[in-house]
Amino acid sequence: MGDYEPVPDFEQQPHTDRRTTRIASLDVFRGLCVFLMMLVDYAGSIFPIISHSPWDGIHLADFVMPFFLFVAGVSPALVYKKVPNRLGATGKAVGRAVKLFLLGVVLQGGYLHGVNSLTFGVDVEKIRWMGILQRISIGYIVAALCEIWLTFRTWREEGFFKGYHWHWCIAFSLSAVYLLLSYGLYVPNWQFTVSSSASSLPPSNDSNVYVVKCAVRGDLGPACNSAGMIDRYILGVDHLYKKPVYRNLKECNISANGQVPESSPPWCHAPFDPEGILSSLTAAVTCIFGLQYGHVLANLQDHKGRLKNWSLFSTSMFVLGLLLAFTGIPLNKSLYTVSYMLITSASAGITFCALYLLVDVYGYRRLTSVLEWMGRHSLSIFVLIASNLAIIAIQGFYWTVPDNNIVHWIISRIVHTGIRQFLSIG
Numbered sequence: 001m002g003d004y005e006p007v008p009d010f011e012q013q014p015h016t017d018r019r020t021t022r023i024a025s026l027d028v029f030r031g032l033c034v035f036l037m038m039l040v041d042y043a044g045s046i047f048p049i050i051s052h053s054p055w056d057g058i059h060l061a062d063f064v065m066p067f068f069l070f071v072a073g074v075s076p077a078l079v080y081k082k083v084p085n086r087l088g089a090t091g092k093a094v095g096r097a098v099k100l101f102l103l104g105v106v107l108q109g110g111y112l113h114g115v116n117s118l119t120f121g122v123d124v125e126k127i128r129w130m131g132i133l134q135r136i137s138i139g140y141i142v143a144a145l146c147e148i149w150l151t152f153r154t155w156r157e158e159g160f161f162k163g164y165h166w167h168w169c170i171a172f173s174l175s176a177v178y179l180l181l182s183y184g185l186y187v188p189n190w191q192f193t194v195s196s197s198a199s200s201l202p203p204s205n206d207s208n209v210y211v212v213k214c215a216v217r218g219d220l221g222p223a224c225n226s227a228g229m230i231d232r233y234i235l236g237v238d239h240l241y242k243k244p245v246y247r248n249l250k251e252c253n254i255s256a257n258g259q260v261p262e263s264s265p266p267w268c269h270a271p272f273d274p275e276g277i278l279s280s281l282t283a284a285v286t287c288i289f290g291l292q293y294g295h296v297l298a299n300l301q302d303h304k305g306r307l308k309n310w311s312l313f314s315t316s317m318f319v320l321g322l323l324l325a326f327t328g329i330p331l332n333k334s335l336y337t338v339s340y341m342l343i344t345s346a347s348a349g350i351t352f353c354a355l356y357l358l359v360d361v362y363g364y365r366r367l368t369s370v371l372e373w374m375g376r377h378s379l380s381i382f383v384l385i386a387s388n389l390a391i392i393a394i395q396g397f398y399w400t401v402p403d404n405n406i407v408h409w410i411i412s413r414i415v416h417t418g419i420r421q422f423l424s425i426g
Contacts, residue, residue, distance in 0.1 A: 023078075023297065023356075023360060024359045024360055024365055024368075024372060025352065025355040025356040025358075025359040025360045026071065026074060026075075026375070027371075027372045027375035027376050028355050028359055028368045028371045028372045028375055029067070029071050029352055029355055029375065030071055030374070030376075030378040031368075031370070031371030031372055031373065031374030031375035031376075031378065032067070032351070032355070032371055032375075033064060033067045033068050033071065033375075033378070034374045034378050034381050034382065034385075035371060035374060036060070036061075036063070036064045036067070037064050037382070037385070038385060039060075040060060040064060041385070044061060048248075051245075052333060053245075054245055054246050054247075054249045055221075055222055055245075055246050055249060055332060055334065056330040056331060056332050057330075057331060057332075058331050058333070058340070058343070058344070062333040062340075062344070063344055063347060063348075065132065065135070065283070065333070066283075066286050066341070066344035066345060066347070066348055067344075067347075067348045067351070068132070068136055069135070069136060069139045069283055069286040069287050069290065070286055070287070070289065070293075070345060070348035070349070070352070071290060071348075071352075072136050072139055072140045072143070072287055072290065073139065073140070073143040073286065073287030073288060073289060073290025073291040073293075073294065074290045074291065074293055074294040074297065074352075075140075075294065076093075076140070076143045076144040076146075076147040076148075076291055076294065077147060077291050077292075077293075077294025077295045077298050078294055078297065078298055079144075080093075080144065080147045081298050083147075083148055086148050086149060089148050090144075090145065090148055090149075093140075093141060093144035093145065093148065094141060096137075096140070097137040097138070097140055097141035097144070098137070100133050100134075100136060100137035100140070101134045101137040101138075103133055103383070104131045104132060104133025104134040104136075104137065105127070105129060105131070105134065107131070107133065107383065107386040108128060108131035108132065108133070108134075108386060109122055109127045109128045109131070110122035110123070110126065110128055111127075125238060126238045126239065127239060128239055128240065128241060128242075128273070129235055129239050130231075130235070130240075130241075130273050130275040130276055130277070130280075131275055132382075132386070133382075133386075134275060135275045135280055135283050138280050138283070138284060139280075139283050139284045139286060139287035140287060142170070142174075142284040142287055142288065143284070143287040143290065143291045146164075146166070146167045146288060146291060147167075147291060150164075150166035150167055150170070151164060151166075151167075152166075163295070164291075164295060167288055167291060167292065170288060171285045171288045171289070174281045174282065174284055174285050174288075175282060175285055175338055175341075177281060178278060178279075178281040178282050178338065179338065181226050181230070181278055182218070182220070182225070182226050182227070182278065182335070182337075183217070183218040183226075184217065184218070184226075185217065185226040185229065185230075186215075186217045187214045187215075187217065187219060187224045187225070187229045188214060189211065189212065189213050189214055189215055190211075190212050190214065190229070190232065191209055191210060191211045191212065192209070192210055192212075192232075192237045192270055192271075193208050193209050193210075194208050194210065194269055194270075210267075210269055210270065211266060212224070212265075212266045212267045212270065220330060220332065220337070222244070222246040222249070222267055222272065222334075223265070223267035223270075225335060226278060227276050227277075227278040227279055227334075227335050228270075228272050228276070230276065230277050230278050231272075231273050231276040231277055231278075234277060235273070235276070235277070237270070237271060238271075240271035240272055240273040240276070241271055241272060241273045241274065241275075242271045243271075244270075244271065244272035244273075244274065244334070245274070245334065246268075246272065246334065247268055251264065251265055251268065252264045252265070252268035253268075254268075274333065274334040279334070279335055280336075282336045282337070282338060282340075282341045283336050283341075285341055285345075286341055286344070286345045286348075289313075289317070289345045289349070290345075290348070292313065293310055293313070293349060293352065296309045296310060303356075303357075303360070303361050306356070307353055307356070307357065307361075310349055310352070310356075311350075311353055313349060314346045314347075314350045314353065315346070316346075317342045317343075317345055317346035317349070318342070318343060318346035318347070318350075320342050321338075321339045321340075321341075321342030321343035321346060322339075322343065324338055324339035324342065325339040325343070331343060359372075
């Protein structure tokens with residue numbers, strides 16, 4: 001995928017051997033993304049501080065999606081470094097994106113029903129169209145088309161910004177459209193119907209109809225934001241994510257078993273898709289940022305030059321993101337705000353710099369060998385985790401009774417260890 005020679009001397013140029021090898025740090029980065037996804041999915045319920053932030057703010061889990069998008073954007077710069085046939089390359093890129101999108105629909109659209117049920121199938125009137133793989137496929141195709149069709153001069157000829165100025169135009173345009181729609185669209189009052197099986201408690205009037213009062217413009221709260229309105233109009237309220245994370249806000253008074261009481265505000269019962277249409281615009285910008293890191297990797301051969309450019313770019317994005325956050329644009333994963341996009345993209349860049357320094361410069365590949373293996377098989381692992389096939393298989397091994405399975409034993413041990421440590425500190 002690219003040329004590199006893992007030598008510790010920053011000033012030394014790569015070996016004259018022009019063999020093409022995989023960038024090990026890219027595989028390690030992918031593996032880290034998969035590891036973090038598994039960690040927050042299965043440990044988030046035990047340690048809420050690492051699970052997704054209910055609305056504004058950033059927790060560990062909120063870095064996972066931007067990290068996936070970032071590394072998905074790096075790849076096109078290496079794969080499409082030289083494109084003799086743009087139409088052919090476009091067909092392959094589109095085909096890959098479509099396959100990834102459809103796989104995401106199967107995994108997260110409702111076709112598989114979880115670890116407690118062996119049934120399958122989905123009501124097409126309620127299938128979820130968007131999801132993690134769908135978002136990655138959208139970001140990937142945007143970055144791939146930018147690289148295939150909008151690259152005219154090399155980095156060495158024009159410099160970091162001028163060499164790929166059309167890529168930056170696309171990134172700025174997508175961000176501008178996002179801001180325009182987020183703050184400019186008028187969100188009227190809206191209502192939705194929840195079936196008795198989907199609702200935590202049936203409405204008191206037995207009509208299953210909830211009314212959310214908005215009549216505002218530029219609101220970034222969970223009830224009246226433009227992103228939700230766009231998804232309800234285009235995708236349909238029945239095709240959105242049924243258990244949005246904002247139900248963990250104190251306003252919703254969610255119970256330990258995940259039920260939302262009738263006394264909670266109506267919007268607490270509403271579905272909301274954190275991988276919706278509007279937020280996919282800024283998510284695609286993260287892929288374009290990753291594409292620029294890939295350009296540095298493809299066009300600069302010395303380690304010092306690569307790390308210098310990456311560090312400068314990451315620092316600039318991080319500072320800009322902080323400035324926007326302080327001026328009133330919240331850090332919000334569900335809306336994928338511009339400030340959130342900049343800070344998480346910068347964090348991905350900094351993490352990649354650290355892994356590149358550790359793995360490709362100093363050659364500590366044994367230390368990260370497990371993550372590298374996970375990165376090489378990241379899609380397969382994601383499929384096993386997202387479909388719960390891995391958990392179902394593990395739960396098949398138990399002692400005496402099915403409830404005494406390995407998964408429950410591991411969770412109980414973690415909980416008991418945490419309680420003992422807490423009591424010892426107290």
